[in-house]
Amino acid sequence: EPEVTQTPSHQVTQMGQEVILRCVPISNHLYFYWYRQILGQKVEFLVSFYNNEISEKSEIFDDQFSVERPDGSNFTLKIRSTKLEDSAMYFCASRPDRAIYGYTFGSGTRLTVV
């Protein structure tokens, strides 16, 4: 069964540093998403991406966040200057097209900011 792949599985970074989280969505999927989950809390929507641009973003997705699909296969989330409160599990997800409900989630990247 096709999978959404995320790397790295765990990243530790110092406060103020930039991090890039990487995702490889399923190849024929068209909609891509980033979600985050702070430990012990609910999964929160960050951003959706379609047709090479951001289609919707939440209040969490402020100017320190950006997304990119640099080469037609990878989908990245960049945090420019990490804060302690950015520590969370970040999940990438994708789905085939607008008519298809439901997602495939990646296995997540645990980001720890120290």
Added chain:
Amino acid sequence: GENVEQHPSTLSVQEGDSAVIKCTYSDSASNYFPWYKQELGKRPQLIIDIRSNVGEKKDQRIAVTLNKTAKHFSLHITETQPEDSAVYFCAAQGGSQGNLIFGKGTKLSVKP
């Protein structure tokens, strides 16, 4: 925007009993309602879902009901087993981009 409320936050049952988790949503445009099971440190795993044109759906020991008028939907697990112990999240999906809005989760503990 959409808001999803989930109750209870914790639920403890004896093995073999039933478990019911309830969610309400605010946006009448939401049209897809998945339920996810999440084990510690793992990704959310879809266990069952329901679309807005259906009132009930069942898959073996798991069922979901949807009341669009009241804007609430529920997960029912019968004959619970210890391996059902996990955090369960409901979600609502709608809008042109299909973003999922999650509830806060229910930690289900099934005691042998």
